Amino acid sequence: MTTQRLSSFHPPRRTLLGPGPSDMNPRVMAALAQPAIGYLDPAFVTMMEEIKELLRYAYQTTNPLTFPLSGPGSVGMEACFVNLVEPGDKVIVCRNGVFGGRMIENVERCGGTPVILEETWGEPIEPQKLADLLKAHPDTKIVAFVHAETSTGAQSDAQALCDLARQHGALTIVDCVTSLGGTPVAVDDWQADATYSGSQKCLSCTPGLSPVSYSERAVAKVKARTNNPNAGKVQSWFMDLNLVLSYWGETARTYHHTAPGNSLYALHEALLLLKEEGLENAWARHRSNHEALKAGAEAMGLKYVVKEAARLPQLNSVYIPEGIDDLAVRKTLLNDYNIEIGAGLGPLAGKIWRFGLMGYSSQPTNVLLLLSALSAVLGEMGYRHEAGAAEAAAHHAYAAQHAEAAQSKRAAG
Ligand SMILES: *Cc1c(COP(=O)(O)O)cnc(C)c1O
Numbered sequence: 001m002t003t004q005r006l007s008s009f010h011p012p013r014r015t016l017l018g019p020g021p022s023d024m025n026p027r028v029m030a031a032l033a034q035p036a037i038g039y040l041d042p043a044f045v046t047m048m049e050e051i052k053e054l055l056r057y058a059y060q061t062t063n064p065l066t067f068p069l070s071g072p073g074s075v076g077m078e079a080c081f082v083n084l085v086e087p088g089d090k091v092i093v094c095r096n097g098v099f100g101g102r103m104i105e106n107v108e109r110c111g112g113t114p115v116i117l118e119e120t121w122g123e124p125i126e127p128q129k130l131a132d133l134l135k136a137h138p139d140t141k142i143v144a145f146v147h148a149e150t151s152t153g154a155q156s157d158a159q160a161l162c163d164l165a166r167q168h169g170a171l172t173i174v175d176c177v178t179s180l181g182g183t184p185v186a187v188d189d190w191q192a193d194a195t196y197s198g199s200q201k202c203l204s205c206t207p208g209l210s211p212v213s214y215s216e217r218a219v220a221k222v223k224a225r226t227n228n229p230n231a232g233k234v235q236s237w238f239m240d241l242n243l244v245l246s247y248w249g250e251t252a253r254t255y256h257h258t259a260p261g262n263s264l265y266a267l268h269e270a271l272l273l274l275k276e277e278g279l280e281n282a283w284a285r286h287r288s289n290h291e292a293l294k295a296g297a298e299a300m301g302l303k304y305v306v307k308e309a310a311r312l313p314q315l316n317s318v319y320i321p322e323g324i325d326d327l328a329v330r331k332t333l334l335n336d337y338n339i340e341i342g343a344g345l346g347p348l349a350g351k352i353w354r355f356g357l358m359g360y361s362s363q364p365t366n367v368l369l370l371l372s373a374l375s376a377v378l379g380e381m382g383y384r385h386e387a388g389a390a391e392a393a394a395h396h397a398y399a400a401q402h403a404e405a406a407q408s409k410r411a412a413g
Contacts, residue, residue, distance in 0.1 A: 014339070015338055015370075016356070017356050020178070020356060021207050022201060023359075025360045028206070028266045029266075032206060034265055047268055051271065052067050055213070057279070059213045060188060062188060063187065063213045063214060063215055065213065065218075067212065067248040068199070068264065069211075070209065076210030077099075078106055079241070080195075080196050082236045083234050083241045085112040085142060086111075087231065088113065090137060096122075096156070100145070103146070103173070103175070117129055121151070121348060122317075125161060130164050130165075134168040142170055142172070143170045145175070146175040148177070148182070153354065154306045156310070158174060171217060177196065181201075181359060182313065182314035182359070191215070192215065195214075196213075197212075201314070201356075202286070204270055205266050205270035222242065270359075289357045289362045289366075290313030291397050292367045296397075299392070302318040315355075317355075321378070329378070337373040339370060341370075374390075
């Protein structure tokens with residue numbers, strides 16, 4: 001056996017401009033490096049309560065049951081389904097990308113009956129289609145949809161979809177993994193019942209935490225299961241809300257599992273950064289950088305996948321120009337420029353690129369870096385466009401925004 005000398009791991013310095021994870025603010029990285037303390041230490045418990053309060057702010061909700069699950073966004077997704085879907089429940093799942101497909105898997109594994117609303121990838125969910133499906137299936141118990149489809153960059157109208165579900169007496173499960181912190185998520189206004197998100201997209205925290213929020217209606221359904229012999233216990237011990245609450249709930253604080261302490265310090269800091277900036281300002285920043293990136297991408301001749309009204313500012317998907325080698329471009333961006341962008345998934349694999357401007361990654365410096373690097377790489381690969389035009393278009397977009405802001409300030413004062 002050969003013995004190999006191992007050394008500490010030092011990751012290369014990348015700029016993360018894909019579908020997540022996003023770059024972390026140095027304050028979040030510093031939070032991760034603080035000393036470990038026990039998960040029942042009074043100081044830790046105080047921090048947990050602050051996280052819950054900060055999450056209620058981020059989600060715009062007063063739901064007492066708003067807290068982070070220990071696990072990535074996929075755990076948040078699964079937790080919502082295993083708790084709410086009882087065997088035999090009819091669940092309408094709206095699918096317009098990868099993540100809606102995973103929701104269907106979840107319904108099936110819970111013994112529910114999925115009814116699928118198919119939408120073209122890249123399009124938002126059409127509310128009229130949901131209205132029709134609810135009429136055809138009046139016994140629907142739950143409606144599930146993805147607010148911000150990261151696989152395409154399309155945002156659906158969560159308010160309209162939640163309203164329709166409620167009018168038909170159905171609960172809602174809403175995936176806000178990519179929207180939270182990037183575009184408005186209003187759990188109370190929507191009256192969404194079970195909402196989940198992830199820590200590493202627009203919250204720019206370390207991956208592995210999934211903030212969830214449950215309405216009173218959702219909690220009532222989960223609590224009633226124990227007394228219903230047909231529903232039985234939630235089949236996942238780890239995700240059973242009734243048990244998790246012994247640790248994260250309002251009153252008791254007893255051992256359920258060892259909380260990922262340092263990751264929670266990081267989430268606390270990431271949420272604090274969001275609070276300090278202000279939700280409205282964070283949404284405006286995402287929009288501003290998206291506008292500049294769009295101006296530059298279009299000046300380069302790139303075409304957006306999603307129609308303007310449904311575009312996510314934090315996830316820009318564009319078609320790969322004819323004759324350009326997808327993998328070669330992404331490799332060169334990574335190796336020569338340390339930039340990570342996202343590839344297409346499913347039917348869009350090899351057809352699109354996904355540029356993420358999420359959370360801390362949504363900065364003018366990154367917009368200009370990406371446009372410049374992409375222009376250089378595409379130019380070398382023979383893609384005809386005017387060098388410098390993309391950067392100039394982005395500069396103009398920012399200048400126009402600044403002029404507009406100055407004017408509205410003058411008008412106000
Ligand atoms: C990333 C993502 C998930 C899954 O989150 P993980 O942290 O990767 O498990 C779920 N839904 C959407 C819309 C996502 O973008």
